[in-house]
Amino acid sequence: MLEIIIRGGPVMYPLLLCSVIALAITLERIWYLMRTRTDAEELMEDVKLCLQEGKLLEAMQLLKRTKGPVAAILSEGIAYSDRSKDEIRERLEEVGNEEIFKMERGLGVLSAIVTISPMLGLLGTVTGIIRSFRVLGSTGIETNPAALAAGIAEALITTAVGLVIAIPSLAVYHWLTSMIERRVREMSRRALELTDLIAGGGAPS
Numbered sequence: 656m657l658e659i660i661i662r663g664g665p666v667m668y669p670l671l672l673c674s675v676i677a678l679a680i681t682l683e684r685i686w687y688l689m690r691t692r693t694d695a696e697e698l699m700e701d702v703k704l705c706l707q708e709g710k711l712l713e714a715m716q717l718l719k720r721t722k723g724p725v726a727a728i729l730s731e732g733i734a735y736s737d738r739s740k741d742e743i744r745e746r747l748e749e750v751g752n753e754e755i756f757k758m759e760r761g762l763g764v765l766s767a768i769v770t771i772s773p774m775l776g777l778l779g780t781v782t783g784i785i786r787s788f789r790v791l792g793s794t795g796i797e798t799n800p801a802a803l804a805a806g807i808a809e810a811l812i813t814t815a816v817g818l819v820i821a822i823p824s825l826a827v828y829h830w831l832t833s834m835i836e837r838r839v840r841e842m843s844r845r846a847l848e849l850t851d852l853i854a855g856g857g858a859p860s
Contacts, residue, residue, distance in 0.1 A: 664779060664782060664786075664812075664813065665782075666809075666813045667812070667813060667816065669775055670820060673771060673775070674816075674820045677765060677823075677824045680761040681827050684760075684761055684762070687760075688834055688838075691723040692723065693721055693722065693723040693725055695725045695841050695845060698717075698718075698725060698726065698729070699725075699729070701714075701717055702717065702718065702729055703852065705717065706852060706853075711733060715730060715734070718733070724751075724754035724757075724842050725838075725845050727750055727754055728747055728751060728842050728846050728849070729845060729846075731747060732849040732850065733849075733853075736853045740850060740853075747846045747849075747850065751839075751842055751843070755835070755839060758838065762828065762831060765831075768820065768821070768824050769821050769824045769825045773817045774817070775813070776813045776814040776815070776816060776817020776821075777814065777817070779809060779810065779812070779813020779816075780811075780813060781810075782810075782813075783807060783809030783810025783811070783812075783813065786809060787807055787810070
């Protein structure tokens with residue numbers, strides 16, 4: 656591994672930095688999304704039951720014990736149950752945006768790495784080719800094969816490493832965004848359901 660890094664030239668260092676950052680973001684986001692995963696259907700049924708029985712405090716305690724964006728939305732909706740329907744919707748939209756921001760944290764950097772890594776690999780390709788041409792220009796007919804091979808190796812290694820970083824990062828990025836989109840749809844659905852329930856008299860004012 657160390658030999659590959661050395662043969663890849665100076666461009667390998669930012670590529671390695673990109674790989675470390677991409678791995679860190681991937682692990683952290685997976686941990687966060689798994690930690691905040693909840694059964695929204697079951698949670699909503701429990702909240703409905705509490706509201707129908709007039710047990711707002713129990714509903715709030717249940718939601719405080721539950722992690723995740725759906726619980727945060729429902730908790731805030733119940734806290735605003737004495738407000739008008741428009742005020743509840745406005746507050747739930749604010750909380751929803753905050754939860755989306757939490758879920759998407761780091762994805763912008765991951766997306767940037769997907770774009771930057773192949774470009775850094777291309778930069779390494781260019782510098783490797785330049786190095787090879789310098790060898791050809793300085794040695795003339797009697798070319799040093801080892802020096803020429805070093806330039807070609809630099810060009811190929813950086814290109815390969817750039818793609819090796821970008822392709823998995825792109826796959827992870829789309830997987831995480833699709834997971835977040837599903838949660839956002841679930842949040843919107845439960846927020847609307849709670850608003851209608853409160854407006855319909857499901858919770859005491």
